[in-house]
Amino acid sequence: MTIYNAPTKDTQFILHELLNITESDIPGYDELEADFTGAILEEAGKINTEVLHPLNAVGDREGCRLENGVVYTPTGFKEAFNQVREGGWTGLAGDPEYGGQGMPYIMGTAVNEIFGAANQAFAMYQGLTMGAYASIHAHGTDAQKAKYLPKMSTCEWTGTMNLTEPHCGTDLGLMRTKAAPQDDGSYKITGQKIFISAGDHDMSDNVIHLVLAKINGGPEGIKGVSLFIVPKFMVNEDGSVGARNGVSVGSIEEKMGIHGNSTCVMNYDEATGYLLGEEHKGMRAMFTMMNHARLGVGLQGLSQAEVAYQNAVEYAKDRLQGRAVTGAQNPDGPADPLIVHPDIRRALMDQKSFVEGARAYLLWSSTLLDAADRNNDEAAHGLLSLMTPVIKGFLTDQGYDMTVQAQQVYGGHGYIEEQGMSQFTRDARIAMIYEGANGVQALDLVGRKLAQDGGKHVMAFFALVKDFIKENEGDEALKADFLDPLKSASKDLQAAAMYFMQEGMKNPNAALSGSTDFLHLFGHVSLGLMWARMAKVASTALANGATDTEFYETKLATGRYYMARRLPATKMHLARIETGADTVMALAADSF
C-alpha cells in the first residue's frame, strides 16, 4: 500500500550545489560528477522502489522463523538479496583491494539512505556486513582480510556484531562470554549473546560473527575484553566453506518492529574463534565498527522519516475531509483535501524541513569522514567524532517523532496495519535504542566528546557557524530569516556548553542532567546551520537567474519554516539545562 521514491533531486542538490563535492580535494571526489552520482542514485532508486519497498510490508507481516536450527527470511527476501548482490550494491564504499568499489563514504550515505527508507529490516543484512567489514579491514591481519573481506564485500558472506548479553548491554565490562586459548592460536568461545541483528538467515553461504569475549585469565572488566572472528561455517584453506562451527541460534526475538530482520539469541558452545586485533583491546576494535554504525543508525532516522513523509503527503493530497477555513479549495468535490488545513501543513512542514535538513547534515558529515579517512584530516575527524552522538541521537529521536506525525496525518487509518504507517513508526523506534541508546549518546557527547582535546572540536563547530554568519552578514535576503535565528540558537548552544564547563566541574551531575537537552540543542543548531547554507545556495541561484525557480523557492520556504518553527526549541533546552541537577537528582530511589 505504501510508496517510496528516492529523493534524487534533493540529494543531487546537496552533493553538487551545497557541498560542491567535485571541487573538493578529498581523493576520489573528483570522480563524483553529477551525471555519475545521478545515475547511481537513479539506479538505487529503481531497485528500491520496484523490488525492496514492496517487500517491506511482507517482511513486517511474515517476520523470520526458526525451524530445526535454520532461520528463514520472509518470502522474496532471498531473491531480492541476490538482485542486490548482482547489482553490485553491497561493496560500494569497500576497499578495491578486497572486492570493494572504492567509492567515498559519502556515496555510501547517499545510497544507504535509499535502502534504509525502502526497507530498513532488509537493508540491515548488508549494513551489518559492512560494519563487520570495516572492523576486519581496520584491525585484521592481511591473511584475515584476504580470507573474509572479498566474500563479505559481495555479501556472499554476511557479518554480525555480538556485544550484548542478557545482563549487559551498555556496560560491557560485565560480560561473561569466555575465550579459551588453544594451542594453534585460535580460541574456543563459549557464551550467549542476545539481540544479534541479522544473526543468522538463509540468504548467504556463511555468517561471519564478530564476538566480544573475555580471554580466560585476562584483566577484570572492560579491560579484559577482546574481539573475535567466529564464522558460522569454518573456512577452508582454499576459501571454500567447511564444517559447521559451534555457534547456533537459540531463538528469534519477537520485536516491536523490523520483523524482517532476524534478531537472534546466539549461543556459542566452544565455537572456534580468531582474535581480531590485539588481546584485551576488543573495545577499540569494536568501536571502529560502532562509530560507522552510529552514523548509519542516524541515517535510519532520516530514512524512516522520509518514507513516512512521502506517504503522508500523498494521503494529505488525496483524502478529502472538511473545508479550508478561508473558503473551499476544491469546490466541485465533496470536500477539500487534508493538505488545505493549517495543522496538517504544520505536520508536513515539520517533516519536510527535518528530512531535508537531516540529509544535508548527514552528507556534510560524510565529507568529514572522507576527509579524515582519505586526507588524514585530524580536524575533520575530531569534529565528526564530536557530532557522532548528535547524528545518532538527534536524528533518530526526531526521525521517530516525524514518523509518528506522518502516521497522525492518516487519522484512524494510520493505526491500521494494512496502511503501513504503523510499520514506519515501529521500525523507526529501534534506531533510538540500538548502537547505544540515545541517553548513552547524550552521555558520550557531554561526558566525553565536548571536552575532548581541550574542547577544540566544539570550538571548531562554533567557528563554522560564526564564520558563515560573518561571511554573509551583508546579505539582506538571509539576515532576518536565517542569520539572526542561527546566531541566536548558536548563542544558546554556547551558553549551554559554558554552563557545563562551569557547573560540571563542581558537580558532574549538573552537566549530565542536561545531556539529552544538550544533544537536541546541538542537533537543532546543526540543522539550522545546514538550512542557512542551503538558503544561501538557493537565493544565489535565484539571483543568478536559475530556471528551476520552484525548487529554489521551495527550498527557501522550507528553510524559513525550520528557522521560525523548529529552531526556537533551543531556548527551551537551554532553560532546562540551566536548572542543573537539583530537581533531577532530588529524590531518593525509593521515592519514585
Next chain:
Amino acid sequence: MTIYNAPTKDTQFILHELLNITESDIPGYDELEADFTGAILEEAGKINTEVLHPLNAVGDREGCRLENGVVYTPTGFKEAFNQVREGGWTGLAGDPEYGGQGMPYIMGTAVNEIFGAANQAFAMYQGLTMGAYASIHAHGTDAQKAKYLPKMSTCEWTGTMNLTEPHCGTDLGLMRTKAAPQDDGSYKITGQKIFISAGDHDMSDNVIHLVLAKINGGPEGIKGVSLFIVPKFMVNEDGSVGARNGVSVGSIEEKMGIHGNSTCVMNYDEATGYLLGEEHKGMRAMFTMMNHARLGVGLQGLSQAEVAYQNAVEYAKDRLQGRAVTGAQNPDGPADPLIVHPDIRRALMDQKSFVEGARAYLLWSSTLLDAADRNNDEAAHGLLSLMTPVIKGFLTDQGYDMTVQAQQVYGGHGYIEEQGMSQFTRDARIAMIYEGANGVQALDLVGRKLAQDGGKHVMAFFALVKDFIKENEGDEALKADFLDPLKSASKDLQAAAMYFMQEGMKNPNAALSGSTDFLHLFGHVSLGLMWARMAKVASTALANGATDTEFYETKLATGRYYMARRLPATKMHLARIETGADTVMALAADSF
C-alpha cells in the same frame, strides 16, 4: 512480565487534600469520605492487579478473532468480564433509576484510571458501553431508557458508537449510511461503519449500537445526520433478547495495538434502528457521548503513562549497568542500578511529574463536570468545555511520549515484545487518534472554544491562575519555585490568546497554524497550576507538622521538577505561534 499497582495514596491525596471533595457543595460529594473512596480504590486496585493486568499481555498476543460471524475475545477475557460485572464496577457513575450506583463522575475518573492502566483494551468494552449509556440517558425516551439502560449499566449488554465510514471520519457530513423510515416508526439502516471499538464480541448477551445515518430525503451534509439505536439482537417486549438484527461484522481490523479490543468493520443491511433524540440532530446527541469519551481518552493518556512509568521505575532500580559519575553507589555489586544515572532520572522525573500532574488535572476537571451536571453550574460547564480538547489532546500526546520514554529506560529489552513495554507504547498511540485526532482537538480549541461566549471561559481560566498567585504571593516557600514560573507560563498563554484574537481576525490561518502549539501551551499551564496547588497543600501540611514528611517532600520535589524542566516549553510554543501562518502555508500543495 509487567506490573501494575493502583496509585491509591496519590489519588486520595488529590481527592481529599487538594480538592477537599467532602467539603464541596456538589450533591453526592459529602458521601465521598476518605475511608469510602479509599476502600473503592483499594478494591479496584485488587481486581486490576490480580485479574485484569495479567490479561493485558494475553490480549495483546492473542487479539480477537472472527469465526463464522462470531467474534471471540482473548483467553480469560470472558471470565474476567464476569468478575468485573459481579464486582459492580460497571455502573458506578450511572443513574440509580436505571441500574447505576449514582456516584459522582469524579469517582468514575478515579476508578477508570485504574482499569485503563491495567488493561486498556479490556476497559474499552465497559468504557464504550458507558458512553452509549450516557447518550441514551440524555436523549432517549423514557421507554428507550427503561429498555436499554439497566442492562447496559451491568454490561449484560454492551454499547458501541458508529461514526466513521471508510471515506469519512472527521468530516461526517460525507456520510453515506442511510436510514429508511418504516410505517411502525422504526428505520431500516443500511451502510458500512469502520473502526468500531468493541464492535462485537462474546462477552455480553447483546450489543447496543448507536449509529449515525442519514434519513432518506433529509438535508444535505452534517445537518441531515441522525442517531439511531440498533441492537444486535432485537429486544422483546419483556426485555428478553429476540431475533438477530441485520447487523454483522465484516472483519476485525489488524491494528498497531489494543489487540484485545475487537475493532470491527460493521455492516448494516436493512437493520432495524430506532431514532435516538430528534431527526437530523444526530450530531448533538452524539456529542454527549463524545465529550464524555474525550475526557475518557485523555484519561487513557494518563493511564498508559502511569503503568509504563511503574515498570520503568522497577527496571531502573533493578538493572545494574555502569557506575554513578559521582562514585559507586552499590560498591558491593558488579555495577550500580540504572537509577543512579542523571539521564535516567530525567526520564523518570518527566514521567512522574506528568502522571501526578495529569491525575490532579483530570480529577479537578471531573469536579467541573459534576458541578455542571449536579449543580447546573454554567461556569463550570463552560470551563470544562474549553478544556476538553486540552485534556484529550495534551494528555494523550504527552502520555504517549511518556510511554516512549519508559520503554527507552529498558534499552534493547524495551523493544522486545516479551517485556511488555512496547505494548504500552502501541496501545497509547491510539488515544492520540480516536475520538477526534489531536489536530482536530487543537482546531476545536482554537477555532471554536477559545472565543466561545465572548471568550469568558478562557478569561475564567486566567482568573483562576491569577487569583491563586495573588492569594499566595506572600508565601516565600512557593514564590521562586512555583509562583514565578506559573506566572511566566500563564503570560505566554495570554500572549498567545491575544495573538490569535488580533491576527486570527485578519487571517484565520494565522491562528490555526499555531493550534497544536496552543493546545500544548494550555496543557502545560494547566499542569503548572495543578503543581502549584499541590505544592501549596504539601508545604502547608509540612508546616503543620504532618508526619508523612517523605510523601509531601517528594510531592514538592516532583512539582519543582515540573516547573523547572517541563514548563519552559511554553516559551517555545509561544515563539512558534507568533510566527503565524506565513511559513506554514507558504508552499503550493505540489511543492511538498
